[in-house]
Amino acid sequence: MWNKNRITKLLEIEYPILQGPFGGGISTVELTTTVSNLGGLGGFGAYTLSPQEIYNTHKEIQSKTNKPYNLNLWVNDHDIIDEEHTKEQYRQAVETFKPYFDLLQTDIPALPPSFQSRFQNQLDVVFDIKPKVFSFMFGLLNESIIEDLHRQGTIVLGNATTLDEASALEKTGVDAIVASGFESGGHRPSFLDKAELSTTGTFALIQLIRDRVKIPVIAAGGIANGRGIAGAFKLGAEAVQIGTAFLATEESGALPVHKEFLFSDSAKSTTLTRAYTGRLGRGITTKITRDLLAATDKTLPFPLQTHFMGALRKAALEQQKNDLVFFWSGQIAPLLKHKKASTLMQSLIEEASELLS
Template sequence: MSALQSLFNIQFPLIQAPMAGVQGWELAAAVSGAGALGSIPCAMLTPDAVRDAVTHFRARADRPVNLNFFCHQPPEPDPEGQQCWLEQFLPWYAELGLEVPSAPAGPGRLPFNKVIADLVTELAPEVVSFHFGLPEPSLLEQVRSSGASIISSATTVEEACWLAQNGVDAIIAQGLEAGGHRGMFLSEEISTQVGTFALLPQIKAAVKVPVIAAGGIADAAGVQAALALGADGVQVGTAYLLCSEANTSAVHRAALQSPGASQTVLTNLFSGRPARGIVNRMIRELGPFNPSAPSFPLATAASAPLRAQAEHLGSGDFSPLWAGQNVTGCLSIPAAELTLALVSDLKPSVSSS
């Protein structure tokens, strides 16, 4: 039994990555029911929606659950900057016959706060994970007092050491291959980001808590390779995007199954923070990184109406098609079946209850 399996009371050292916008409690319940750790992304949910998701999860799966939250610093309002950003999209608004928004929208993702900390106390999840660092000490201590194990993502050795010094129970080593948002929080310098199998052994050597490998792991061989390199467990996200329990949109599913899925890049266009997704028209024409993009998460508003209209027309031209560098494991099968395939070379160690 690995330290991670004991810590989370799970049969297999596998975590389903929380993926906001493309999944809910259904995917998490299916994965937990199969003996791994299912995750519910909560950063875009209201407190009532989080409560509802956990209630449904508990009714479906009598297993541990991970609730995931963001810890970004809310940006200062910058109406002028957001208006300048919006103006870069005007030709596309005209092309699609859309009315240009009169005012920039507010943030669609809120950082962890006291209201959510109180909700964690109420719901008592077995695991709470954070992205972009950790919340302030008093909130972190409240989460710890709830009985939850605490994990967070590190994209560098320095971030891993910082997390360990601040009392996390395990660290996710997020390699450059991973899809979705980079968890980086000590630096915004992209050159600090390295691949999973370069990052993992360095973090293992630097900290004493369990380390979870993430990024580019899409099949049983990848799971075995990560464990052989010293990982206490693995986190898998992209491979679950085609599962029947995922809420992945039709255009996103089509993109994942297209030849273009082999070309992914880090981009700040969709949210203001670096995130890995499949190259589409918006990325090609604006370039992956644009210095005028508002701070996370304010960049999202400018393209949101374009995304909605394009998806209505069957196009992902303006959609964040998040995906890691390895989409070969994406299968249109039930999540429980995929979970068991990922751990097919492992033996269950405990029976969670």
């Protein structure tokens, strides 16, 4: 049976289908619990939440499901070097993005306040709430932390974009590796090398990691239907993590216009850019992303660039100038069909079962 393997046993789920944990307010309790209640593993991206918000979200999820879910955090949650360097980056960002602020007749924001890492405080809450599954991105956790998580009964997943990252994660004691391929929407969670140099495709990455690593591999990127699941399993994956297809459902927290773009012809083209957050991420190609392909060294560090671009995004959405907005999306978006998470899950299960029986 394709849905009876090390992952389903480890995570105590019926089907080895994980919903990608979205950050930036796009994860919702409704989406997370819908996927978990249907036998998969719902995911909730919590890197922007305060410790109290994480606690409250966990309690709300527990009130709507007794099934496991995946709580996700970012180990490295900022790229700030120092104040002087940030000021120079701000000067370059203003020079680069001023034409777009002028076009929308909106003021350029002042230099955003500095950012203090909140990961440690967030991690403390993980030990308080004891989720069944905890995943992390953009780095490694100390082996002792993973041991402590295991002692409290939490399964730990690490995200890798290269074989070297997967090997490093295995050495720290994680239970499984999410192999994030080049096709994935959202941020590239690379941590050993520049994200621009860590762009292996999902199906190649599965094979590379499976050949070297003993723990289970979860394929992420370019998968939105049963055919994608079957292909990933044939190459050695024991589960899949699906992002863009769930992002497009009614239950996600994405804006309605974002979901419209995911089902439109615009989704045929996606771009990797640092322009919107300061970290490399994949979204639908719009005018602004085409214009700024070469502006990777003229942005503020993450997450200050996110705040800097917030005013531009808000004005563009209000004025319905959507070509000046960046919408997260993976390369698989043109194959999307389902607008409800329950319908999507049913389709994934039925098609994968037929192909892998």
